[in-house]
Amino acid sequence: MARTTGSDGEKTEAAVREAAVNLIARLGYEAMSMRQLAAEVGVQAAALYRYFPTKEDLLFTLMREHMEGLIEAWDAARPAAADPATRLAAYVENHIAFHIERRHSTHVSNMELRSLSHDRLTQILKQRTAYEKELRAILRDGSEVGVFSVDDTGLTAMALIQMMTGVIVWFRPGERLSISEVTATYLSMTMRLVGAKAHGVTTTYSAARPFGRTKDAAAF
Amino acid sequence: MARTTGSDGEKTEAAVREAAVNLIARLGYEAMSMRQLAAEVGVQAAALYRYFPTKEDLLFTLMREHMEGLIEAWDAARPAAADPATRLAAYVENHIAFHIERRHSTHVSNMELRSLSHDRLTQILKQRTAYEKELRAILRDGSEVGVFSVDDTGLTAMALIQMMTGVIVWFRPGERLSISEVTATYLSMTMRLVGAKAHGVTTTYSAARPFGRTKDAAAF
DNA sequence: GAATTAATTGAACGTTCGTTTTATTATTGC
DNA sequence: GCAATAATAAAACGAACGTTCAATTAATTC
Numbered sequence: 001m002a003r004t005t006g007s008d009g010e011k012t013e014a015a016v017r018e019a020a021v022n023l024i025a026r027l028g029y030e031a032m033s034m035r036q037l038a039a040e041v042g043v044q045a046a047a048l049y050r051y052f053p054t055k056e057d058l059l060f061t062l063m064r065e066h067m068e069g070l071i072e073a074w075d076a077a078r079p080a081a082a083d084p085a086t087r088l089a090a091y092v093e094n095h096i097a098f099h100i101e102r103r104h105s106t107h108v109s110n111m112e113l114r115s116l117s118h119d120r121l122t123q124i125l126k127q128r129t130a131y132e133k134e135l136r137a138i139l140r141d142g143s144e145v146g147v148f149s150v151d152d153t154g155l156t157a158m159a160l161i162q163m164m165t166g167v168i169v170w171f172r173p174g175e176r177l178s179i180s181e182v183t184a185t186y187l188s189m190t191m192r193l194v195g196a197k198a199h200g201v202t203t204t205y206s207a208a209r210p211f212g213r214t215k216d217a218a219a220f
Numbered sequence: 221m222a223r224t225t226g227s228d229g230e231k232t233e234a235a236v237r238e239a240a241v242n243l244i245a246r247l248g249y250e251a252m253s254m255r256q257l258a259a260e261v262g263v264q265a266a267a268l269y270r271y272f273p274t275k276e277d278l279l280f281t282l283m284r285e286h287m288e289g290l291i292e293a294w295d296a297a298r299p300a301a302a303d304p305a306t307r308l309a310a311y312v313e314n315h316i317a318f319h320i321e322r323r324h325s326t327h328v329s330n331m332e333l334r335s336l337s338h339d340r341l342t343q344i345l346k347q348r349t350a351y352e353k354e355l356r357a358i359l360r361d362g363s364e365v366g367v368f369s370v371d372d373t374g375l376t377a378m379a380l381i382q383m384m385t386g387v388i389v390w391f392r393p394g395e396r397l398s399i400s401e402v403t404a405t406y407l408s409m410t411m412r413l414v415g416a417k418a419h420g421v422t423t424t425y426s427a428a429r430p431f432g433r434t435k436d437a438a439a440f
Numbered sequence: 441g442a443a444t445t446a447a448t449t450g451a452a453c454g455t456t457c458g459t460t461t462t463a464t465t466a467t468t469g470c
Numbered sequence: 471g472c473a474a475t476a477a478t479a480a481a482a483c484g485a486a487c488g489t490t491c492a493a494t495t496a497a498t499t500c
Contacts, residue, residue, distance in 0.1 A: 002494035003447040012447080028334055030250030034488060046490080047448050055488065111331060114248055151405050155397070158390050159383045159409055166382025177375070185371045189379055193413045222464035222478050232477080254458060264479055266460080275458065 013051045015041045020058055025104035029059055029112040059112060060120045066105040067127040073098050074134065084142030085196050091135055092190050095164050096183045103168040110165070132157055139194065149195035160190060233271045235261045240278055245324035249279055249332040279332060280340045286325040287347035293318050294354060304362030305416050311355055312410050315384050316403045323388040330385070352377055359414065369415035380410060 019040040023032045034055060038045040052058040077094040079086055099106050113121060136157045142148030150156045164186060171182060239260040243252045254275060258265040272278040297314040299306055319326050333341060356377045362368030370376045384406060391402060 002449055003496045004449085005496065009447065026334070028248070028250055030248055031335070033486075035486085043447095044449055045488085046450080049489070050447070114246070115251070151408060152397070155402070155405055156409065158386065159406065162386025162389065163379045163383035166378065166386070169382065170378050177372070182375070185375055186379065188371055189376065189413050192415055193409050195412055222466075222480090224466075224478060253456075255456085263477095265458085266480080267478055269459070270477070 009050070012041065012043065012047070016048060016051055016058075017062065021062055021104045021108060024059070024062070024112065025107040029055075029108070029115045056115065056117065056120075059108075059115060060124075062105060063109045063112070063116070063124050064127070066102065066109045067124060067131070069102070070098055071127065071131055074131065078134075084138055084145060084147055085191070087138045088135075088142065088148075088190065088194070088196070089187055091138060092160075092164065092187050093183055095161075096167060096186055097179070099165055099168050100171060100173070100179055100182070103171075106165065106168055132161060135160065142194065142196070147196060149197070156194065160193065163189070232261065232263065232267070236268060236271055236278075237282065241282055241324045241328060244279070244282070244332065245327040249275075249328070249335045276335065276337065276340075279328075279335060280344075282325060283329045283332070283336070283344050284347070286322065286329045287344060287351070289322070290318055291347065291351055294351065298354075304358055304365060304367055305411070307358045308355075308362065308368075308410065308414065308416070309407055311358060312380075312384065312407050313403055315381075316387055316406055317399070319385055319388050320391060320393070320399055320402070323391075326385065326388050352381060355380065362414065362416070367416060369417070376414065380413065383409070 016037070020032075020037055023037055023040060027036075034048055035045045038048055041048075048058075052061065074091070074094050077090055079090050082090075109124070113124065116124065136153050139148060139150050139153045139156055143150050143153065167182060167186065171177075173179070177185075236257070240252075240257055243257055243260060247256075254268055255265045258268055261268075268278075272281065294311070294314050297310055299310050302310075329344070333344065336344065356373050359368060359370050359373045359376055363370050363373065387402060387406065391397075393399070397405075
């Protein structure tokens, strides 16, 4: 009827976050009730309000930390100073690895934006724009140097991100393709899409010879 | 207090469908209440149940008819007997035109699948698979003939569809780019992505010289 | 070991939800 | 113009929702 033996605030909060990501990804934010979430954690609904003042606060926290994680992952993976093709390859590899590894929170962050208040929506979109800006810069640099031939930098960046993020819709770990095979194929498609032509790149990025980088499988 | 002057079942039902597509696209299916929908139509909530027995029936109807429309549009636009590059171009043009024209119902059909019952979800996914199968067939034919170089037909088809459908996320009519410019750029990206190489296609599909097809703007 | 703090329960609040029922009025067919 | 039918309103149903509050117990501090 009150505090239970072995109860620990940090563990409970972590359990709430994890259960929330999974439930929201599966049912949707609106369809998930706080009682359902509490039951998944093994707690009463009222206990959730010790950690998150409202349901929307919980959603916002999940989204903000997802975006922070994405940006941090790219900051860590970004090549210090390299040619546009190398930078683009790093961007694609990081993006695919991150999104496959965090399918559920990606789902939440992409699908539940409309449940945020105006101010919080603005914050998340700002983070997203900052991340996408990196890709546009790579495409622009590559176009100016002449290693890419891109008609419209902004449009191409959006098309690439939609294409890459879409991997979470159909990819299931342990099925026909491995993560590194998928990454290699997306890299190949990306390089052809932007018309990469330096260093005989057309064959370099062919996925007939997949990248055997174990980093892809253990990036997170 | 009862039937109102000038009331007409057909008109009311059409108004309900249109308002529902817009409201669900904006708020989400779970977040839209039947009372909200009724108010948008200018009617009491109970009146909606004359046309759709449940809220989920309404959602399913919208989705099924969206998918039927997509398949019918492709049946009408599909070239009778043509080379893979021509067929692929027709597929891309039809897909982009349809999705730009029906952004809201596309949004609904893509985002609200989890609110369907198991059987109805299966039905919609069956329609979707049939539509995607057409693209895979085009890619396979092109690969066998040698005009495309595609690593993985299934993966490439998914990537292309995600890329193309993503246009509804950022495209707004009347802004920087016209529909035909967007279509031309996507066509160019698609052809490069699949490595189309017949008839000096690399330059043919460059969007530097956009397709001026007015069909794109008046397809629906 | 007493006092304090942390973690949780159980019950309740007011609101909103999808849906049903019944009554009432407009339109249509004869 | 009268009967039949179509289209709606008004009110109500029970259930579920997010959230709050007071009580209670476990862990920690001194």
